[in-house]
Amino acid sequence: MITISGLTKVYESRGRQVTALDGVDLHVREGEVFGVIGQSGAGKSSLIRCVNLLERPTSGTVVVDGVDLTALAGKGRRAGKDLRRARSSIGMVFQHFNLLSSRTVQDNIELPLEILGVSGAERSRRALELLDLVGLADKAKAYPGQLSGGQKQRVGIARALAGEPKVLLSDEATSALDPETTRSILQLLRDLNRQLGLTVLLITHEMDVVKTICDSAALMEKGRVVETGTVGELLATPGSRLATELFPVGGAATGPDRTVIDVTFHGETATQPVISQLSRTYNIDISILGAAMDTVGGRQIGRMRIELPGRYEENVVPVGFLREQGLQIEIVEPQDEARGAAEGEQAEARDARQDESQIDKQDAAPAATAPALVKDGAR
Template sequence: MDGKGGILVISIEGLNKIFKSNKSNITAVDDLTLDINEGEIFGVIGYSGAGKSTFVRLLNRLEEPTGGKIVIDQQEITALNSKQLRVARQEIGMIFQHFNLLWSRTVKDNIAFPLEIAGVSKIEREERVQELIELVGLAGRESAYPSQLSGGQKQRVGIARSLANNPKVLLCDEATSALDPETTNSILDLLVDINKKLGLTVILITHEMHVIRKICNQVAVMEEGRIVEQGDVLDVFLRPEKPVTKKFVEQVMGTNDEDDGVAHLIDTYDSGKLIRLHFIGETTNQALISQVAKRFAIDINILQGKITQTQRGAYGTLFVQADGELSEINKAIDFITNETSVEVEVVRDAN
């Protein structure tokens, strides 16, 4: 068990990867320590060169670590010999950015390939392949070749193939980066469905914060080979601490553009108070503005706002101008502060 009561499925301690050359050494992963609970969709995000793809390849030893320890499902991966590692990898599925399909094989034969390697009988293979084809939504495409499939369909084949041996962990290395936004969303929905149906632990590597926002429970932010920030996705979105994390949050929330827009709007109002309301979780669905307008003798103008969803709940920001008697405005602010879970910040007081 970990400190929060979850069951640990992956424990990483002091993980290092140094690429050596004649001219210099490059540290891709630097003393990385991380615990991941069973059944989580855990996101690892970083810009290009942060070390995230090297990190995920270290987990199943597609890259050999320079140092450190990796334990997956109580088995120390870093201590296994070649034969033991081949067996252990059957419980660690992996999907890739560019699909890595066998172009001379059909959909059905691509999915069956890991089962052939594992020595599964033909009858069992065919039964398992059909189950997976249904699971990933490729019924009717069994005999198609990769060249006849769309990008999303190719990735569905990759996902089905990665699940062939009933793994406990699924590693996703930039699995949606080569796809358009609509296809990306369908693949992310599929991963959530698989996570729920199979209880699979998913580790998702990406440079796109909207991918983290949409499906992850926990997130670790990587920079220069290290984890610089980590936590519940909603908490990280609400209170990003490091500059790199703030940049990622801005990708989704458009924070800079939003603030710039409000700065322009401020000049058009010379009375009342400009207020920023911060909604978290269930409060995003409350008709708060309507309640306040009915309860207090003030006018409320909505200037700008945005609400977004995460796996842990919704959050959002709303800028409003409250106009009227100062005493009534203050009563309204006190009501929101003390009677709701909405956070209030007075951005400008023109009274």
């Protein structure tokens, strides 16, 4: 549905060039929810704005539903008729809602249809239908200022669907919401994906978003895609950074003659007592150093770090047994354990410094501000 090839975006800033996207290649299949994750500055926002050409790429191509949007861009700043027509199949949901405060909820949803020249009666019918779809049928005459953040985002989603798009772009749509509201909006996006057959491309910096609704994901760093695939494939890929972030497990070997293994469970294996079977079959004591289990895309998936007595050469058969059960196995090298332990110590030291700094600030605060500090802490 979406194919991005060699996409580059370079901005001019104070006489120098800043590369936001550096040769990005990405493919989003029809009907899937695809998440692009990365830290601030990774290029996520530039990428999603280039998909509908709100930002014009410096080079590369963007093909949506078989149409090369970059070929329709032209040389002027304003979008031509052909590009506007192609954009009508792409809806976009923004982080900060972008609703017009002077218009009612219904009028906000009707706005894109008004621009497209749709008749008043049809605009009204479509807006009310969409409000019912997003669970706000009773808010048609309300104004944005009368709505909660989650309700505003539902209006934003309804407005994005007004033109009956095939693709929905979500630009950090949940990052301004509280956790409970975030879950409800994510569930709504998943429901719309299934009910309407929408292809959803979302960007986020939150791993829980990917874990909750994404079929596939890509990790971006410094304007490049460094890892991509279905969530299942990523979890099954040894050394996958996304898998490690989605299901972090830790723990170092308790001695030099130990084998530490990361085991990934998915599908039927997630509910089978494989570890206890291994222990009974080979009469070995197994230590569980860490574990994480969750539901991803409606399937239970988890990772576990276990320790077996003896070196790897002595555990080839037990490891083979685990692989025969359909589990993904990754041997944790000693240097990885040392690195993990060092990172843990650094994190603890950093947290301790932050705690000390906070205490110093509170101690240094004037007495008159003490009630405010207590009130903030309670809140």
